[in-house]
Amino acid sequence: MTTEKLRWAAEQYAQWGVDVEAALAALAQIPISIHCWQGDDVIGFDGAGDLSGGIQATGNYPGRARSFTELKQDIETMLCLIPGHHRLNLHASYAVFEPGQKAERDQLEIQHFQPWIDFAKERGLGLDFNPTLFGHPLAQTATLSSADETIRQFWIRHCQACIRIAESFADQLGTSSLVNIWIPDGLKDIPADRTSPRQRLKASLDQILAMDYDRSKVKVAVESKVFGIGIESYTVGSHEFYMNYAAQNGLLCLLDSGHYHPTETISDKISAMLMFTDELALHISRPVRWDSDHVVLYDDETRQIAQEIICSGAERIRIATDYFDASINRIAAWVIGVRSVQKALLNALLTPQEKMAKLQKQQRFTELMALQEQLKMAPIGEVWEVFCLRQGVPGENAWLKVVQDYEKEVLLKRNEEKEEIA
Numbered sequence: 001m002t003t004e005k006l007r008w009a010a011e012q013y014a015q016w017g018v019d020v021e022a023a024l025a026a027l028a029q030i031p032i033s034i035h036c037w038q039g040d041d042v043i044g045f046d047g048a049g050d051l052s053g054g055i056q057a058t059g060n061y062p063g064r065a066r067s068f069t070e071l072k073q074d075i076e077t078m079l080c081l082i083p084g085h086h087r088l089n090l091h092a093s094y095a096v097f098e099p100g101q102k103a104e105r106d107q108l109e110i111q112h113f114q115p116w117i118d119f120a121k122e123r124g125l126g127l128d129f130n131p132t133l134f135g136h137p138l139a140q141t142a143t144l145s146s147a148d149e150t151i152r153q154f155w156i157r158h159c160q161a162c163i164r165i166a167e168s169f170a171d172q173l174g175t176s177s178l179v180n181i182w183i184p185d186g187l188k189d190i191p192a193d194r195t196s197p198r199q200r201l202k203a204s205l206d207q208i209l210a211m212d213y214d215r216s217k218v219k220v221a222v223e224s225k226v227f228g229i230g231i232e233s234y235t236v237g238s239h240e241f242y243m244n245y246a247a248q249n250g251l252l253c254l255l256d257s258g259h260y261h262p263t264e265t266i267s268d269k270i271s272a273m274l275m276f277t278d279e280l281a282l283h284i285s286r287p288v289r290w291d292s293d294h295v296v297l298y299d300d301e302t303r304q305i306a307q308e309i310i311c312s313g314a315e316r317i318r319i320a321t322d323y324f325d326a327s328i329n330r331i332a333a334w335v336i337g338v339r340s341v342q343k344a345l346l347n348a349l350l351t352p353q354e355k356m357a358k359l360q361k362q363q364r365f366t367e368l369m370a371l372q373e374q375l376k377m378a379p380i381g382e383v384w385e386v387f388c389l390r391q392g393v394p395g396e397n398a399w400l401k402v403v404q405d406y407e408k409e410v411l412l413k414r415n416e417e418k419e420e421i422a
């Protein structure tokens with residue numbers, strides 16, 4: 001039945017000159033860096049402090065992962081429901097300590113992440129990393145832009161420790177690791193001095209990058225933001241700051257789709273940024289009114305982002321997901337979000353891009369619009385089902401039952417059991 005369906009779908013797409021098998025093969029080669037923090041509402045394991053920094057995981061759905069063991073179990077369940085081969089994106093706050101062991105964030109070492117490396121090695125996953133400059137007593141006011149030198153140096157040491165740890169990820173897993181720096185520094189109301197914090201942030205980044213590390217193994221990215229809760233009027237790490245800093249220092253500029261003004265989209269930025277840099281990093285999220293970190297859906301902007309990724313060359317773009325929804329089953333949130341990104345990438349791979357670019361160049365906009373609308377009725381669902389089948393994961397109508405069974409057998413029992421330690 002599936003073969004018949006794929007044959008019929010392939011015939012439909014062939015009318016537009018699209019090769020379905022080539023699209024399926026290309027999709028299987030595009031890794032998504034899946035964020036670990038959807039599994040536990042960005043709390044982490046080091047108990048340093050409640051989530052802060054102007055971000056929020058809203059909702060209180062039962063069964064949140066409370067330890068490495070529980071989060072690993074949830075990630076394993078999630079990975080069985082997502083087609084393809086991907087990467088795991090960790091935050092430094094997910095350090096795994098032996099009972100009674102602890103380490104401050106500026107003292108973190110590879111031993112604190114070896115359980116994650118072993119997990120990744122067993123499953124053929126790459127690991128990406130994020131210094132955690134929030135949810136900590138020394139992140140209450142500012143971090144890399146702090147006027148308190150002791151605080152600023154603490155966070156510089158933390159970022160340098162994370163680069164050293166990521167270098168070991170790359171050594172042990174044989175794939176480079178992205179270290180993405182995002183800081184929550186900013187002000188609730190109108191600043192008197194926008195310049196000095198930015199001068200301190202620049203000095204901090206210069207000091208971090210002065211360390212000796214292998215730039216073929218560790219790719220450092222910097223992530224901008226327009227505002228956060230409690231820092232509505234000014235963020236030190238603005239897009240203009242990081243876009244220029246990244247270009248001047250050979251870093252990746254990371255665009256988070258929830259970090260711009262409500263009517264501003266990152267899809268339009270991708271081709272412009274890649275005119276002037278070799279690589280770009282993305283956090284695909286879904287803002288609703290603000291950087292609300294809603295689960296990514298198969299919507300217009302996600303499809304546009306995917307279109308730009310495929311047109312620009314997926315090998316130049318590090319794709320990651322970033323959202324944290326605590327109002328629904330957290331494994332379902334992962335599965336829906338990552339599969340939405342993949343569906344959007346498949347849609348882009350099934351688009352007759354050259355044909356459409358030619359219509360634009362010839363200013364045949366009537367035909368272009370008609371073709372764009374016609375393609376919305378194309379049978380992508382049949383092709384997606386075959387992709388899931390070939391990748392050994394349940395199709396659209398089957399994966400939720402697996403999550404619901406897991407919820408009954410595992411997640412709901414967590415509330416009855418005491419919290420595990422490791």
Ligand SMILES: C[C@H](O)[C@H](O)[C@@H](O)C(=O)CO
Binds near residue numbers: 037042256
């Ligand atoms: C937890 C992540 O580091 C965080 O979401 C950051 O990437 C971000 O987008 C903050 O708004």
Ligand SMILES: [Mn+2]
Binds near residue numbers: 256
């Ligand atoms: Mn982000």
